[in-house]
């Protein structure tokens with residue numbers, strides 16, 4: 001059902017554009033028309049709808065050729081077939097070569113659109129159309145080349161007049177907006193339209209000061225392309241082109257100064273040149289944005305990796321690889337700070353030295369992996385036995401140290417007992433690990449951590465002497 005409605009819309013749009021064009025151009029010889037906007041409608045339909053919209057294009061073209069131009073039925077059918085075949089073929093070529101219905105994001109796509117979507121269909125339509133017109137004696141043999149150029153340029157002009165604008169509006173692609181952009185677009189578009197009206201409608205041809213004025217239009221149209229959006233730029237281009245056509249038909253505007261007999265073809269050339277420049281510039285802007293976005297994503301990934309690596313390096317520099325506790329260097333670095341804080345505040349600070357019992361025996365009897373497991377178990381017991389805010393580290397092969405802020409000797413002994421109990425509870429068949437723990441508390445004379453730890457070490461040694469035989473069991 002949707003396809004039928006779309007075909008009907010295409011047919012009506014094509015017929016209305018053909019009707020409007022022929023009404024506008026009634027003062028000119030209409031065959032071939034010097035400007036053909038329905039070609040833009042046909043290309044947009046073929047590009048967005050694919051081959052399924054050919055009946056709509058054919059119906060619109062047939063109405064125009066038969067009823068409006070009054071061509072004999074066979075010629076009307078033949079030219080309508082050309083009117084369908086050229087855009088459908090061109091659109092298929094564009095889709096094959098760009099893999100897109102919206103071929104304006106890359107410069108390569110724009111080149112494909114210009115060549116396959118505009119030049120190829122325009123040349124195809126002009127060649128077959130003029131041949132048919134000559135065969136039907138509508139165009140004299142000696143006027144074949146001018147008819148061909150006129151037909152070709154009118155198709156190409158029609159395509160650039162409406163094609164990209166229709167495609168961009170009908171594709172419903174959401175465009176990224178910048179703050180303030182609508183105001184900027186409105187201001188530039190209004191100024192440009194006023195300028196176009198002044199140049200093409202305001203001044204009659206003989207009084208026109210300068211035939212090059214229309215080329216100033218490149219500025220604002222390209223401005224909109226770069227600063228706002230391609231859709232805004234092509235819409236402005238379509239509006240300016242309609243003003244230029246209207247003014248030129250009324251014998252106003254600068255193109256009558258050129259002394260050529262086909263001023264509308266000059267309008268057509270202007271529209272084609274403006275259209276190609278706008279699409280090319282739009283593609284360059286879109287490519288630059290895509291590159292910037294890619295760079296931003298790369299940057300984010302890189303920053304994430306650097307943060308991860310930094311964290312990893314910090315972990316390796318400060319942590320013991322086997323137990324995950326602070327390593328010796330980091331324990332001393334943080335421990336000195338804790339001692340300094342305790343000295344400043346006058347609060348107690350307790351130190352524990354925890355030494356694994358009989359690790360050598362475990363290693364020798366059961367292998368180093370069991371020795372490692374014993375070390376890990378003691379580390380785990382220390383971790384669970386301590387509070388948050390305490391500091392614990394592995395400062396030697398089988399030796400751990402802990403600093404307990406705001407803790408006196410009695411408190412430290414409780415912690416020591418807790419660690420020993422945890423170790424006893426963790427005993428498993430095959431691995432019974434014990435540890436000797438020495439306790440010391442900060443003295444006023446302790447200016448460095450070493451002194452405090454040495455006293456705790458001596459206490460641990462004394463403890464170890466009292467409980468010989470700690471080690472492994474099977």
Ligand SMILES: Nc1nc2c(ncn2[C@@H]2O[C@H](COP(=O)(O)OP(=O)(O)OP(=O)(O)O)[C@@H](O)[C@H]2O)c(=O)[nH]1
Nearest residue numbers: 355356357358359360361363368369371372397398
């Ligand atoms: N498996 C393993 N063994 C280690 C590691 N670091 C040190 N050791 C070993 O631990 C043992 C420590 O020996 P000692 O200082 O005599 O201590 P011990 O055997 O526990 O004896 P006591 O402390 O008197 O109970 C040595 O054999 C070291 O090789 C380690 O990371 N893994």
